[in-house]
Amino acid sequence: AKSWTMVRHFEGAPKPEDFKLVNTELPSLKDGELLLESEFLSVDPYIRPYSKEKLKEGDIILGSQVARVVESNNAAFPVGGYYVAYAGWTTHFISDGTGLDALPSNWPDNLPRSLALGAVGMPGVTAYYGLLEICKPKEGDVLLVNAAAGAVGSLVGQIGKIKGCKVVGSAGSDEKLTFLKEIGFDEAFNYKTVSSLAEALKTASPEGYDCYFDNVGGKFSDAALQQMKDFGRITVCGAISQYNDSVPPSGPYIQPYILFKQLLMQGFLVWTWKNRYPEAQKQLLQWIAEGKLKYHEHITNGFENMPAGFIGMLKGENVGKAIIIV
Numbered sequence: 084a085k086s087w088t089m090v091r092h093f094e095g096a097p098k099p100e101d102f103k104l105v106n107t108e109l110p111s112l113k114d115g116e117l118l119l120e121s122e123f124l125s126v127d128p129y130i131r132p133y134s135k136e137k138l139k140e141g142d143i144i145l146g147s148q149v150a151r152v153v154e155s156n157n158a159a160f161p162v163g164g165y166y167v168a169y170a171g172w173t174t175h176f177i178s179d180g181t182g183l184d185a186l187p188s189n190w191p192d193n194l195p196r197s198l199a200l201g202a203v204g205m206p207g208v209t210a211y212y213g214l215l216e217i218c219k220p221k222e223g224d225v226l227l228v229n230a231a232a233g234a235v236g237s238l239v240g241q242i243g244k245i246k247g248c249k250v251v252g253s254a255g256s257d258e259k260l261t262f263l264k265e266i267g268f269d270e271a272f273n274y275k276t277v278s279s280l281a282e283a284l285k286t287a288s289p290e291g292y293d294c295y296f297d298n299v300g301g302k303f304s305d306a307a308l309q310q311m312k313d314f315g316r317i318t319v320c321g322a323i324s325q326y327n328d329s330v331p332p333s334g335p336y337i338q339p340y341i342l343f344k345q346l347l348m349q350g351f352l353v354w355t356w357k358n359r360y361p362e363a364q365k366q367l368l369q370w371i372a373e374g375k376l377k378y379h380e381h382i383t384n385g386f387e388n389m390p391a392g393f394i395g396m397l398k399g400e401n402v403g404k405a406i407i408i409v
């Protein structure tokens with residue numbers, strides 16, 4: 084097996100020299116075990132904050148994949164079956180079947196299996212429950228989402244449109260703004276080039292926002308909270324603008340807005356919804372089949388390029404879900 088391991092803990096933005104490619108010979112299979120081969124791997128922002136607590140130097144980097152069973156001593160997992168696994172950045176691995184998730188049973192033949200890591204996988208389920216269960220969008224609401232051209236954000240905006248919202252997105256390049264318009268966002272702005280976030284938010288929706296799906300945190304949230312309508316709802320899904328910070332964040336300076344606007348602000352972790360994945364996946368697959376939900380993938384080819392794919396995603400090089408093809 085080829086695997087990417089962590090040479091040293093990340094400091095600031097992850098760098099190529101933090102990763103090392105190692106070759107290991109896997110042992111032969113015991114009874115009940117199976118050998119899987121990764122087909123697609125996922126690079127996700129959570130890897131950056133979670134590595135510190137979950138990894139020690141020399142460990143395989145955290146991550147998930149779609150993998151195929153290539154050898155099996157376990158009748159429940161026959162050769163040729165495809166599963167989503169959390170085996171980290173590796174081409175091959177041995178499992179006893181624990182923690183392997185079969186692809187949804189109604190997976191259409193014409194859909195790439197990589198979507199099990201994106202629009203129909205963890206990011207899709209995040210967008211679905213994070214938006215519907217916390218922001219609770221209603222017809223006519225104005226919804227704001229940042230990192231809007233990414234895996235989660237692009238789905239949040241489209242689900243908002245399905246629910247009858249006016250949707251405003253922000254992203255870090257003009258190419259991404261074009262993409263947002265293509266997938267149905269009503270308004271989009273480039274947070275890197277606007278002279279004032281507050282003005283950009285006001286221009287996009289002079290009446291303010293009912294729902295705010297936050298993937299970014301930091302200064303963006305400071306500005307966004309000021310533009311919320313009374314009784315607005317906020318899903319705190321991510322804080323990617325702060326993942327590379329070495330000093331813990333302080334504040335929140337925005338508390339008076341939460342008070343006087345009587346806002347509801349709740350953190351969201353998709354793992355909490357593990358038991359309800361199938362329900363969300365069924366709906367996401369249906370919306371895709373009906374053409375109501377468009378997906379986009381940003382593909383990096385070659386396992387050897389996985390660190391570059393990860394670093395690039397954190398810098399915003401991806402439109403849609405960042406995926407590695409082995």
Ligand code: NDP
Pocket residue numbers: 127128129205206209230231232233234235236253254255256259298299319320321322323324325351352353354396397398399400401403404405
């Ligand atoms: P994306 O596909 O959105 O990729 C990350 C994007 O973040 C980049 O493309 C970049 O886009 C943007 N970004 C990077 N740095 C900054 C910055 N300093 N300020 C603003 N934007 C930045 O990733 P995901 O869709 O997988 O994840 C999006 C967010 O959702 C992350 O915060 C992630 O941690 C969170 N998440 C949370 C989950 C949960 O259970 N709570 C589950 C899954 C994801 P741009 O060009 O716009 O800068």
